[in-house]
Amino acid sequence: MLRPLPAVAAALPRLRVLDLCCGAGGVSVGFHRAGFDVTGVDINPQPNYPTGPGFRFVQADALDYVADHGHTFDLVHGSWPCQRFSRATAWRGNRDNHPDLITPGRALMQATGRPWVIENVPGAPLRPDYLLCGTAFGLNIQRHRVFETSWGGGGDLLSPCWHHRQVLPFEHKGERAYADAMGCTWMTNLEARQAVPPAYSHWIATQYLTHHHSAGPGQAAA
Template sequence: PDFIDATRAAFELIGKPWVIENVPGAPLHDPVELCGAMFGLGTYRHRLFESNIDLTAPEHPEHVAKVTKMGRPPVAGEFMHVVGNFSGVAEARAAMGIDWMTRDGLREAIPPAYSEWVGRHLIASVA
């Protein structure tokens, strides 16, 4: 089920700063898109962020690195596509800037660099 509208409505009732994250194609209102290349990561991992505060995404660099094919670890210079039953947990941890997660966690995770970026915007909005 799609709970985005209900979540947004609940957040609006609270009246505090909020952020909703989802994947490209999700029905978010005027979201910004973050990409691993914006943060020097080894994955593109596009994610959308909608908020009731001003979010201005960093410059989105051109995608020039090849993305590793599903089922095999990346070779030098390739970005990693961390989804499903990917190969190379250690490589995925490095690509996403996460050193503590299992495969199951990694394939669902938001890179900490994205969370830090959102958090800085939230803090600035209430300062």
């Protein structure tokens, strides 16, 4: 079973991450647990986005915000809308009704000159540097997400899934069932269905911190 790497944040100055299309903050919480100060940006109000030291929410267009402010952060993360690439859209809707924000989002993130991460569903046009599943973290949910990063993943760190032996089948029962299974206990079920489990972004954060620590401050690949 995949476990997050030991955080090396204590050996580094506290870093700042920009979480684009943050929703109710699943990714933000994972980065915060790894030692980052997080600014979440979403075009919609997010009343359940975490508050307190190390969290800040900005309601804004994510493309505009990263273009104007992305260069001021140590790391930029983008969870661009997945509907265009989701299997559910192919089954129940029309993918042409949903714009591709990954392509312009990637270009703007690269233009910041900062290290970056893009997360999306399998089938999205991403290089699969990391493929994460809830069952690999002991979560009682099968939720595959692909991560492309500016530093790459080498292909040998793709996480194993343990659907068949480690986790019991998940049953969608009760108002809190899905959010709790995701580890997003502060969210509604509806918010959690659009979220990334904090365990995923904590894993990605520790991968970045390990890379950043080995490369030296200011030398992490962008």
